[in-house]
Amino acid sequence: MKSSILCTTLLSAAVVSANPHFRRQGSLDTWAPGGPDDFRGPCPMMNTLANHGFLPHDGRNITLENAVHALNTALNFNTSVATIMWEQAVIANPEPNATFFTLDHLNRHNVLEHDASLSRSDAFFGNNHVFNQSIFDTSKAFWTQEILTPQHFADSKIFRQVASRSANPNYTFTAHVEPFSLGEMAAPFLMFGDIEKATVNRSLVTFFFENEKLPVELGWKKQANAINLEDVIRMSEVIANATNLQTTATPVVVDKRALHGGFSFQH
Ligand code: HEM
Ligand SMILES: *[C@@H]1O[C@H](CO)[C@@H](O)[C@H](O)[C@H]1NC(C)=O
Ligand SMILES: *[C@@H]1O[C@H](CO)[C@@H](O)[C@H](O)[C@H]1NC(C)=O
Ligand SMILES: *[C@@H]1O[C@H](CO)[C@@H](O)[C@H](O)[C@H]1NC(C)=O
Ligand SMILES: *[C@@H]1O[C@H](CO)[C@@H](O)[C@H](O)[C@H]1NC(C)=O
Ligand SMILES: *[C@@H]1O[C@H](CO)[C@@H](O)[C@H](O)[C@H]1NC(C)=O
Ligand SMILES: *[C@@H]1O[C@H](CO)[C@@H](O)[C@H](O)[C@H]1NC(C)=O
Ligand SMILES: *[C@@H]1O[C@H](CO)[C@@H](O)[C@H](O)[C@H]1NC(C)=O
Numbered sequence: 684m685k686s687s688i689l690c691t692t693l694l695s696a697a698v699v700s701a702n703p704h705f706r707r708q709g710s711l712d713t714w715a716p717g718g719p720d721d722f723r724g725p726c727p728m729m730n731t732l733a734n735h736g737f738l739p740h741d742g743r744n745i746t747l748e749n750a751v752h753a754l755n756t757a758l759n760f761n762t763s764v765a766t767i768m769w770e771q772a773v774i775a776n777p778e779p780n781a782t783f784f785t786l787d788h789l790n791r792h793n794v795l796e797h798d799a800s801l802s803r804s805d806a807f808f809g810n811n812h813v814f815n816q817s818i819f820d821t822s823k824a825f826w827t828q829e830i831l832t833p834q835h836f837a838d839s840k841i842f843r844q845v846a847s848r849s850a851n852p853n854y855t856f857t858a859h860v861e862p863f864s865l866g867e868m869a870a871p872f873l874m875f876g877d878i879e880k881a882t883v884n885r886s887l888v889t890f891f892f893e894n895e896k897l898p899v900e901l902g903w904k905k906q907a908n909a910i911n912l913e914d915v916i917r918m919s920e921v922i923a924n925a926t927n928l929q930t931t932a933t934p935v936v937v938d939k940r941a942l943h944g945g946f947s948f949q950h
Contacts, residue, residue: 709737709757711899717742723895724789725796725803725812728870730895732757733786742786745769749783757897758874761909768942797860799847801839801867802892807853819892821846831876831883833925836868841926862919865926866942869918873910875903881921915942 714735717723722742723730729745732738737753738745747769754765773781775788775795790796792806802819803811822839848854856864875891875898876883887898897903924932 709735709753711735711757711897714896715740716895722785722787723812724786725800726786726789727802727814727892727895728758728874729786729789731891731897734895735897744783745785746783747773757905759905759907759909761911764910764912764915764942767912771942793855795863797864798851798854798856799840799843799864801836801843805847805851805854807851814892814895816893818843823889826885826889829885831885831888833868833872833881833922836871836922837925840864840868841928865919865922866915868922869915872918872922873914874906878906878910878914878918881918912942 709732716734717730717740721733721740723733724742729738730742732753733740733742735757737757738749747766750769750772751762751765754760754768755762760768772789772795773784775791776784777788777791788794790812792811796806796811798805798807800811800818801822802814804815804818805811822843825838825842826835828835844856848856871888871891872878872881872883875887884901887901887903890896890898890901
């Protein structure tokens with residue numbers, strides 16, 4: 684039994700590598716933006732991983748296996764953290780008990796996608812998922828140092844929330860969105876930064892947002908140590924602390940909903 688599973692696995696591995704259409708391993712030196720028939724979504728990193736082929740380039744069939752492969756191979760996510768992220772995101776597929784989601788599913792407004800993104804417009808204004816340079820420029824305006832701290836992200840997020848709330852009569856940002864949003868801000872520090880110090884080089888972050896490409900040509904390498912659940916939670920808490928507009932410290936509680944990919948309006 685065991686050996687027949689092994690044989691089948693080896694056989695399918697051989698078929699996969701022999702047929703270029705089924706290669707899904709991805710690499711840092713291959714990259715192509717999505718074409719007209721490919722799905723892309725509101726997450727700059729999921730788009731990036733698809734552009735490199737770590738996720739299916741067509742933006743479809745994001746199974747647990749495919750997501751864990753991409754997050755682990757490209758970014759050195761701990762596989763159990765990657766599993767939680769996928770499990771919390773698969774509800775983006777409206778089919779019950781779905782075994783995959785697509786990048787288009789991530790565009791569904793107020794499921795995972797939400798208002799006041801740093802680099803996307805609100806659904807109310809038309810397009811909630813395509814990278815929007817003029818929106819991103821308003822966020823970047825707060826990134827005033829070459830080495831970014833959590834406060835730089837917090838400032839741009841608060842600006843985006845104020846801008847959206849004042850201009851969008853349908854502005855929605857619930858208590859459930861908050862931890863998800865904190866996780867999104869933690870992510871660039873975790874992927875590209877110094878996790879201990881909670882700092883990240885601005886060039887790497889802006890290159891990533893603006894090109895949806897891993898910043899290899901700027902010297903970036905994936906973290907040497909796997910990114911663990913404690914890292915994600917602690918970084919989200921650092922960001923949460925930085926969003927406090929009072930100058931006195933107030934404790935904030937962050938839980939694993941901050942694992943971005945992490946929550947649903949429906950829960
Ligand atoms: C299973 C994995 C993931 C899923 C399902 C996912 C999904 C999403 C979704 C639905 C959004 C849109 C939220 C909004 O409306 O702004 C988003 C935003 C974001 N994601 Fe991901 N994501 C994943 C992993 C990652 C990783 C590993 C990173 C690492 C850099 C990342 C970085 C971001 C950032 C920075 C944003 C905010 C974009 C903005 O505010 O304009 N994501 N993600
Ligand atoms: C979807 O991905 C799985 C791996 O998780 C693979 O076995 C399957 O063949 C893929 N399906 C399609 C339609 O590409
Ligand atoms: C991944 O995380 C799990 C659960 O937190 C932990 O038991 C495991 O040691 C971690 N693996 C690595 C490679 O860090
Ligand atoms: C989904 O899974 C649950 C729990 O395993 C099961 O009770 C339910 O019938 C499934 N629904 C569909 C549509 O397959
Ligand atoms: C970017 O967002 C602004 C504000 O919502 C909108 O007016 C503009 O049309 C968007 N640009 C693109 C290219 O979608
Ligand atoms: C408008 O707000 C409602 C309630 O928050 C929400 O369900 C709906 O998705 C929003 N629509 C748009 C286009 O923002
Ligand atoms: C940030 O990264 C850029 C691109 O790799 C590099 O030129 C620059 O020296 C870095 N800045 C700092 C302060 O490390
Ligand atoms: C967040 O702020 C609280 C209150 O000052 C502090 O106790 C906690 O250590 C901070 N969390 C992190 C991860 O820095």
